Amino acid sequence: xxxxLKLFLILFLSLELTxxxxxxxxxxxxxxxxxxxxxxxxxxxxxxxxxxIPLFPAIxxxxxxxxxxxxxxxxxxxxxFSRLYMYVSLGTIFTFTTNPLALxxxxxxxxxxxxxxxxxxxxxxxxxPKMKQAVTTIYIAGQMRGVTLHWWSPTLYFKAILVAxxxxxxxxxxxxxxxxxxxxxxxxxxxxxxTARDWVITSTLIILIxxxxxxxx
Amino acid sequence: MEKILFNNLSFAFDKQPILxxxxxxxxxxxxxxxxxxSGSGKSTLLKLIAGLLxxxxxxxxxxxxxxxxxxxxxxxxxxxxxxxxxxxxRHELEFTLENCQVPSAEIDxxxxxxxxxxKVEALANQLISTLSGGQQQRVALSVVxxxxxxxxxxDEPFANVDEENRQLILAQLxxxxxxxxxxxxxxxxxxxxxxxxxxxxxxxxxxQISTLSASQRRKVLQDxxxxxxxxxxxxxxxxxxxxxxxxxxxxxxTLLTPASLALLKNKATLLTGPNGIGKSTLLKxxxxxxxxxxxxxxxxxxxxxxxxxxYYQQLGLIFQHANxxxxxxxxxxxxxxxxxxxxxxxxxxxxxQQALAELDLAGREEQVIYSLSGGQKKKLQILLMLxxxxxxxxxDEPFTGLDQDSLKTVLKLITASRxxxxxxxxxxxxxxxxxxxxxxxxxxxxxxQLKYCGGNS
Numbered sequence: 001x002x003x004x005l006k007l008f009l010i011l012f013l014s015l016e017l018t019x020x021x022x023x024x025x026x027x028x029x030x031x032x033x034x035x036x037x038x039x040x041x042x043x044x045x046x047x048x049x050x051x052x053i054p055l056f057p058a059i060x061x062x063x064x065x066x067x068x069x070x071x072x073x074x075x076x077x078x079x080x081f082s083r084l085y086m087y088v089s090l091g092t093i094f095t096f097t098t099n100p101l102a103l104x105x106x107x108x109x110x111x112x113x114x115x116x117x118x119x120x121x122x123x124x125x126x127x128x129p130k131m132k133q134a135v136t137t138i139y140i141a142g143q144m145r146g147v148t149l150h151w152w153s154p155t156l157y158f159k160a161i162l163v164a165x166x167x168x169x170x171x172x173x174x175x176x177x178x179x180x181x182x183x184x185x186x187x188x189x190x191x192x193x194x195t196a197r198d199w200v201i202t203s204t205l206i207i208l209i210x211x212x213x214x215x216x217x
Numbered sequence: 218m219e220k221i222l223f224n225n226l227s228f229a230f231d232k233q234p235i236l237x238x239x240x241x242x243x244x245x246x247x248x249x250x251x252x253x254x255s256g257s258g259k260s261t262l263l264k265l266i267a268g269l270l271x272x273x274x275x276x277x278x279x280x281x282x283x284x285x286x287x288x289x290x291x292x293x294x295x296x297x298x299x300x301x302x303x304x305x306x307r308h309e310l311e312f313t314l315e316n317c318q319v320p321s322a323e324i325d326x327x328x329x330x331x332x333x334x335x336k337v338e339a340l341a342n343q344l345i346s347t348l349s350g351g352q353q354q355r356v357a358l359s360v361v362x363x364x365x366x367x368x369x370x371x372d373e374p375f376a377n378v379d380e381e382n383r384q385l386i387l388a389q390l391x392x393x394x395x396x397x398x399x400x401x402x403x404x405x406x407x408x409x410x411x412x413x414x415x416x417x418x419x420x421x422x423x424x425q426i427s428t429l430s431a432s433q434r435r436k437v438l439q440d441x442x443x444x445x446x447x448x449x450x451x452x453x454x455x456x457x458x459x460x461x462x463x464x465x466x467x468x469x470x471t472l473l474t475p476a477s478l479a480l481l482k483n484k485a486t487l488l489t490g491p492n493g494i495g496k497s498t499l500l501k502x503x504x505x506x507x508x509x510x511x512x513x514x515x516x517x518x519x520x521x522x523x524x525x526x527x528y529y530q531q532l533g534l535i536f537q538h539a540n541x542x543x544x545x546x547x548x549x550x551x552x553x554x555x556x557x558x559x560x561x562x563x564x565x566x567x568x569x570q571q572a573l574a575e576l577d578l579a580g581r582e583e584q585v586i587y588s589l590s591g592g593q594k595k596k597l598q599i600l601l602m603l604x605x606x607x608x609x610x611x612x613d614e615p616f617t618g619l620d621q622d623s624l625k626t627v628l629k630l631i632t633a634s635r636x637x638x639x640x641x642x643x644x645x646x647x648x649x650x651x652x653x654x655x656x657x658x659x660x661x662x663x664x665x666q667l668k669y670c671g672g673n674s
Contacts, residue, residue: 077296101308119312123302129346130298137541143529145605146558155544162540162587167299173269174300178309178318179293179364189311189324202389 002198003098003106009202010094013209014087023075025209026082028190033089040097050092058084100125107190116154123171134163219287219367219400221247221266223426225280228261228270232589235261237424238280245368246398248390248414250405251438253421253648260295262421263370266402277609288367295372297353298346300645306356313360313653327363334389335359336382337370349467350493353495357385362393369393371403376493379470384410398491399410406647407491408438446647447659447671454571457482457641458503460667463511465498472498475511476667478660480609481538482630483639485655489645490662496645499662500611503643504534533607537614540587542601548589549582553602559607561606563637572600575626591618599627603634612644622653628655 017025021031037047051202056080067076104118149156221243228236235258243249251259264270267290268293284290294300303309310328319327329531330339335355340348345356358374369390375383391414393399403416418429418437456479465473467474472495480486492495502509504559513520520528536542545551552569564572573579576578576596581589595618602610616640618626628651634640643660646652661670 011419023242096634099409101303101592119302126304126346127304136506136550140504140525140529140534141536141542142544143525144533145554146530146599147544147554148526158546159544166540169273171302172292173273175302177267177294177300178302178360179289179317180312185318186315186317187318187324188321191317191321207582212219 001201002110002192002194003103004110005194005198005202006094006098007103007107009205010090012206014090016209016213017083017086020213022075022080022213022216023079023082025212026079026086028212028216029086029209030082030089033093036093037089037096044094049144050088054088102192105188105190108186109188109192110194114183115180115186117177119180123175127167127171130167131160131164135160138163220283220285221245221368221400221402222281222283223265224283226265226282227279228258228265228275229278230261230275231588233277233592234424235275236421239426241419241428241509243400243427244417245400245404246394247400248394248416249400249402249404250408250411250414250418251421252405252408252418254406257421258424259421260372261293262426263372263402263404265603266290267370284368286367290368290370290408291361291363291364291366292370293354293357293361293372293374295376297350297357297376297551299346299355300360301353304344304346305342306337306345306359309345309356309360310363313363316600318366331359331363334362336385339483343586349470350376351382351470351646353468354378355386363560365397367399369398369399369401371401373404373406375405375407387411387414390414414437415540445487445653445656445659446654448674449669450479450484450650450658455482456480457510459514459517461512461514463502463509463513465495465502465507465509467495467498468604471665473662473667474665478667478669480641480643481643481658483635485642485644486659486662487644487649487652487656487659488662489646489649494662495665496662497613499667500534500613500643500645503611504532506534529607531607532609533602533605533611535598535602535610535612535615539591541597543586543594545674546585547582548578548584548586548597550599551586551602552582555601555604559604561604561634561638563634564604564606569604572630575630577602592620592623595619596623596627600630603631606638606639609641609643612642614645614647616646616648619648624648624651626635628652631655 004213013029017029061084062077065080066072066074069076100122104122107113108115108118135156138156141150142155145154223239223241225307226236226239226420227234239262251262253259256524258366261270261275266284268284269292271277303308303312310331311324313323314327332341335358337352337355340356345353346471348356354374354376355378360370376387378386387410390401394401394414400490404410418434420427420429458480460476460478462475462477463473464471464475488496498507501507503513503520515523515528515532543551545554570579578593578597578600586594586597588615595615599615616627619627631642632655644656658669659671661668
């Protein structure tokens with residue numbers, strides 16, 4: 001499916017369901033996402049993370065509503081509990097099935113997003129391994145001066161930001177030296193079209209959700 | 218008509234002059250080789266031609282640089298990892314060709330040709346962050362070639378490239394120069410293998426540029442190593458760091474085949490060798506910053522068994538990039554930190570004040586470190602680490618960007634401190650002038666070997 005249209009669909013669903021109070025929609029969306037994830041060979045460790053990470057905030061919201069809200073409503077507790085999982089499932093299915101480069105290309109071609117944003121973000125993502133190394137250097141520089149830095153030390157963040165600023169400049173130079181000029185037309189290695197099939201899938205899903213929202217409790 | 222012309226150009230970074238009154242015309246269609254020590258302004262000159270400076274920092278204080286060309290200018294940077302925006306070589310090539318507005322139908326074949334040029338076909342779909350420095354450099358070269366530039370700027374292109382690939386790429390460069398009349402400007406420390414390109418040789422020295430005559434050129438291309446006189450270490454002497462069958466790798470490239478060697482206690486040892494041969498990696502191995510095979514011991518204890526906190530109280534590393542060393546914002550805060558945690562008895566309050574005055578850093582306590590010039594940062598960095606008083610100090614290119622006077626002052630300071638508080642020093646330096654008196658022993662790293670040199674040999 002076209003990455004931009006997929007992104008639009010996910011955002012649309014999340015936004016719409018924010019303004020509903022239906023339990024079944026959430027459960028159906030979560031189930032569909034899980035089935036799709038299994039289909040795309042999501043690993044079981046990843047499933048564990050998917051369940052574990054939202055668990056504490058979800059329980060916190062659930063108990064707040066059920067125990068401390070005026071109505072003590074079990075139904076609204078469950079709605080909010082499942083809603084959190086719905087957001088996480090939608091986000092997971094999107095990131096797991098979308099290649100960042102394909103998304104950047106699609107946003108550039110289909111949504112006419114300025115290429116400096118599309119590729120700027122992509123370049124930043126690709127810097128993550130180098131960032132890890134830089135953080136190690138900061139820790140050791142600290143220890144050599146008799147300072148033990150912890151993950152909460154402001155110095156660590158101050159230094160990391162300085163490094164990032166320096167890299168942003170180097171990255172700009174690198175992109176420029178590879179022919180990138182802001183606002184200049186670019187050609188395409190791969191055309192990423194929005195096909196009739198993409199439109200059909202998107203509109204069908206949206207209509208389906210409307211029916212479910214209206215029909216189910 | 219193509220033209221690269223410097224007309225009385227001076228260029229400064231943060232008020233520190235890098236180039237002064239440069240007059241030069243780089244003839245089109247020729248191969249130019251630009252030589253000079255680290256920090257002499259070679260990269261700056263290339264970036265001025267590429268149009269990256271003064272756009273991304275620095276200032277032209279006098280004169281002009283005029284570049285006219287019908288084609289593109291391709292530039293290869295020194296730091297290999299810092300020149301890719303995308304994740305794999307193929308994607309980076311596609312990104313570049315799209316930028317150059319190559320028609321979609323041609324992109325595939327241009328990518329293929331470029332990968333062949335750099336001999337990196339097999340790496341096309343690997344993550345760039347997993348490649349070795351040399352492989353990254355070859356990928357970067359492929360990307361630049363894909364742009365089919367009419368001017369090609371290569372900043373230390375072979376720093377991490379092994380001998381075989383170096384020869385291959387040099388031959389390729391000669392070919393494109395002959396076939397497409399591409400103007401090529403290369404900077405390099407290591408000048409072997411360039412004879413067959415018959416380059417015009419330029420030298421940057423004391424911020425000035427000069428072109429070498431045919432006889433000077435022959436001399437430079439043959440031998441560029443300043444020599445330094447030292448003796449071999451005596452067989453029976455007290456060692457502090459010992460390597461046992463130490464070997465080093467970077468990606469799949471071997472930097473050091475198993476070597477067993479000792480560093481002598483309270484002596485200053487110089488470590489030299491061509492760029493990219495693994496000198497910094499060796500220092501990082503001793504400082505436990507990279508993995509290695511074999512054993513390194515410190516006072517007869519395996520360094521892997523010493524806790525980091527304890528180890529770094531005894532061993533300090535003076536980073537190649539001064540910014541990596543600093544933890545605070547102002548000069549005063551940094552000095553206070555070293556005063557508080559340091560234990561070098563030489564640095565009493567009076568000595569610190571005197572050292573600051575001599576290093577021309579006095580009265581700057583309130584100044585933000587990052588607004589100091591490159592040379593001032595270097596001096597402050599060395600002072601801060603001397604005050605810490607570790608038993609062993611590893612220096613990674615500590616003298617780059619220091620002028621002759623500053624260098625003398627720094628060496629004098631280290632010598633005075635070591636008289637009161639002896640320390641073991643291991644120093645990587647391309648800059649050998651003035652080190653004769655200072656250095657006790659000389660280690661050379663080359664061809665994956667590490668050995669002491671000097672004496673009568």
